[in-house]
Structures are given as C-alpha cells and as structure tokens.
C-alpha cells in the first residue's frame with residue numbers, strides 16, 4: 001500500500017520542492033528557482049516512490065501526460081532551442097521529472113544543467129537567464145491554465 005507514504009527527512013515529502021504551480025491528488029508541478037536556468041519545471045509524485053516502474057500503468061500515463069503538458073508550456077512561452085526531460089532521482093529517491101528549457105547560449109549547453117559551466121564568457125549565460133526570467137509571470141499563468149485543463153488545481 002503506497003498511498004500516503006511520506007518519509008521524514010525527504011525534502012520532497014516534507015515540502016513542495018519548488019514554487020507550487022498546480023497539483024492534484026497524485027502529483028504536483030512546481031517552478032524551480034535555479035538562477036542560471038529559470039525555465040525549469042518539475043513534476044513530482046506526492047508519494048515516496050523511487051521508480052516509474054512502481055507506478056501502475058494508469059499512474060505512469062498520468063505522470064507522462066503532465067510531463068508532456070509542461071514541455072508544451074515551456075515550448076510555447078519560451079521558444080527554447082531544446083527541452084531536457086530527466087528523471088534521475090539519484091540524490092532524492094522520490095519520483096520526479098525535470099522539464100528544462102535550454103538554449104545554445106545558456107550556462108552549460110550542450111551539457112546537462114548539473115554539469116560544470118561551458119567554456120565561454122559567463123556573462124552570456126547570465127544574459128540568457130535574465131531574458132528567461134522576464135517571462136516567468138507569463139509562464140506561471142499559462143502553465144496553470146494548461147494544467148487546470150488536465151484536471152489539476154491551483155489550490156494548496
């Protein structure tokens with residue numbers, strides 16, 4: 001029985017894990033405050049589950065529907081060069097998907113956002129980050145409206 005499983009000391013059990021955009025009874029979508037990569041959403045399964053394969057088929061389908069919706073949101077609002085989808089869970093074995101807008105001139109491209117900075121003028125990556133940050137209000141509002149269309153709610 002998995003429902004309601006929470007683990008003390010797990011940051012994704014004890015908090016939202018970012019700025020809450022929308023949620024339902026199974027998962028939530030949060031906006032991540034990552035200075036160099038502000039176009040960063042995360043889809044987090046509420047219960048403490050480590051692997052996608054532990055979910056039922058219907059649950060997996062729901063997670064992926066929300067992941068693809070957030071991808072569409074980032075593409076529509078930010079027109080990035082690439083979207084990175086990642087489910088690692090190595091640091092926190094609590095199922096979540098990173099949905100990250102990427103640009104050729106962001107701080108780490110083409111490496112992952114967790115890699116060391118690319119070998120170029122750091123001001124370029126900072127300028128990209130500032131430009132993205134100016135769209136965050138629009139991103140929040142549009143993301144919320146699209147997720148409400150999937151049956152999520154904006155209420156905590």
Ligand SMILES: [Zn+2]
Pocket residue numbers: 006007010011012013014047048049093094
């Ligand atoms: Zn957890």
